[in-house]
Amino acid sequence: MALYDKIFKPKVYTLENGKKIEEKASRTPLIILVLLVAAIISVRVTGFNLSTLVKRGNQFWVILAKMFPPDPSYMPSIWGPLFDTIKMSIIGSLVGALIAIPMAMLASSNIIKSKIVIILVRLLFSVARTLPTLVTALIATFIFGLGTTAGSVSIAIFTFSYVGKLLYEQIETIDMGSFEAMEAMGCTKLRAFIESVLPQILPGYISNSLYCFEGNVRYAAILGYVGAGGIGLILNSEIGWRNYSRVGMILIILFITVVVIEYLSFWLREKLS
16 A cells, blocks of 8 residues: 555645644555456456346346246145245254353354464364355265255255354453353352353343244245255256246245244344344
């Protein structure tokens, strides 16, 4: 930035008292230039073709038109996979959120004094967040076989990484007075954590877990593409067979389900706040 300031000289203003102040040149042109160069490089690397997008973009509306009217006779075939999707989301979210509590405790620098433990646990959170949900679901299908178990494990890993990171960051901002007082009285870290730290972080923890659950319902809907069960299985099948009226019915039911779950989650967060 020093070179930028040398090229683009700052404006100098003289105040009434004779003092001079400088206003540095805006960084906006530099940011735009960097973004433009990055866009050009990404287009060349990925082989993106704007003309193809323009020519074929109207096919989206063609396929969308074929989804309407949806096929209501297909609804009985949707309920089972839909309940599997919700079941995966609930189990995965619950297991992941529960495991996140003790791991977040180990990652908190104001509770654990060992830097090695903190680094290792935070590295575990980072690795788990790096892995896409579809990738973990695919790996889980090789371990646990096809079905909802693999999907639940994948969602649990994502929830663990997401809630865990938010939780240990929250723990590091709370008042540690009562925790330190209980330790001074001879209580173990675990008991002091449960009785003094947990009540402080519980509202935020529940809110984050519910918010994560909302997203998990949407993620679970596509896990069927890799054989992890749920509504994604029939969605993938019907798209493959070009049964767009059935695809439309699946998407409508899924949309209604997600909206209802988001409303319930929002209502619960409001009650807990």
